[in-house]
Amino acid sequence: MPHLLEVLIEIELPTGDLVAVHRRRFSGGVGPHVVLVAGIRGDTPEGTRVLHAVGRHLESVADRLTGTIDLYPCLNPLAAHQGARNWPGLDVDLNRRFPGRADGHAPDRVAARFMADVAGVDQVIELRGAHPAFRLAPHARVGKDQLLAVERATTANVRALWTSAAPAGAGSLEEAIPSLIGLLGGVGNRLTDGVGLELADGLLNLMAVMGVIPEEDLPFHWAAVQRPVVVGDEQVADIRSMRGGLFIPAVAVWAEVDAGDVVGEVIEPISGEVREALVAPAAGRVLALREEPVIYPGNLVCRLVLG
């Protein structure tokens, strides 16, 4: 059965133009219902690419699906149109508006409509991408008390799984849907070689494990799927600069570091003088690395998963 392309909600602009938020539904049985959503912020195109890669595979196995998969390729099309993080005009961060309001302004209505649409599904997975200032190793983030979601996320072909005690922010989708699996990776506002494919393969594998798509239809062997390093908040270490200047990284994302290794230097931008060498507090791997070099004191420059 071909998939359905449906309009979740249409937003009328002041000029009379309409902007639609779409849902692609693939359905083939009475098995689990999975939702994949991307583009909550307009500067995260990686997630949209991943959903289209997943969609192409689902089209090829549409007659053998054993559940329902809804893809929302871009929840914030106006922002994506500009490559901007927030909803243009209103300058509202859609990921601070959940669960939304049906009688509110456009971002609130999109959030409320989405929440109504996904009520009762078995699993919601958000492709969150990355902030434009950082490069992230592909990883998952799940609430630490959500044991089923944690178990599922271990099959998502990510390098790390961060089980966190607190959601990313008030009004985030993660707060509104506690069982949410968030997938992150790459660089904000960019497509990153390799990351999209890893995440797409991970989603297909996760859906095979959930019984939505047949395992024999996976475009790779299950043994190729990575098992993540699972860490709690206490095993995630943030390294912040003490000085302002230009951050020059000395490591790459997902590189192994030992305690005391220099992860980067802060230099004075005009003279080039080294102001600060930033070191790893313990052994681990680089989960996130600052890509935008201009920093102030206190900026996060590197995030490690320890152990």
Add this chain to the structure above:
Amino acid sequence: MTDTPFFELESPYRGWYRLHRLSFGSGDPVTTLVAGIHGNEVNGTYALNLLAGMLRLQTPNGTVHLLPCVNLFGAEESRKRWPFDDRDLNEVFPGDAQGSPVERVAEAVMRASVGQLCIELQTGSALVHEVPHVRSPMDLALGEAAGLPLLWRRPAEQLDEGLLGAWRAAGRTALVVRGGRGGSLDVGDARTMARGLVRLLAHAGHLRDPEPAPPTIVSTTMLDYRCEVGGFFVPEVRPGETVVVGQLLGTLRSPIGGEGVESVTATAAGVVLAVRVYPVVHGRELVVRVAQSTT
């Protein structure tokens, strides 16, 4: 007066960020007033600078601290947020001395805010013009002492975010004085706000012989008017204007051609607190806010 660079932050390619605190008088009581948490809210900055001019001439009883412009870098660019990383300072209180740049600035503002009474100066957004008014918790009668046109008393849980919420969590008596628009200097509104601050300082025991306070309309109920669809909103009322039931508040027109699309009329009497001044509106955006009088 002393001008203390209360906090500094090393800034690449330019001079250091410095948080200035102007202090007048000495001893108790102590009051702190803060403006410019959002860089484009310059009416509060101007109101505090007017107040500073007055305090230079009349030494207060006790100590008055003024932080006229916290988000200086945002003010330079007429931006609400901290320009470097586009963070909203008001979302990170009480801050963190070891955290990100905005968290460090927020923590410094908290440290600089000493005394029992703390007052924050705000303006409306850059799209909305608001009448000078006070926002205070339901249980705080102090707001009436400002003698501003309107006092909006709100349930405490609606005031537990941002700088105001952090002050309240720290046990301070805290309120907001607010008016005008973001991104522009509304001289009349700023002067009205400054006069209100003088009355508040007199009420707190810092100043003598304040001018009599004009009557304040106290409200706990706001009526928000929104257009069902987007378009070009033309207001028919001004901030501070009294409206009656059925009065036309504004008209939504087509942006191209100007045909009337929707009329917005008052469903209850009250005083206009806020009016949309940037006319291009999206569906369900606020266009007029009317305060219903409870006094």
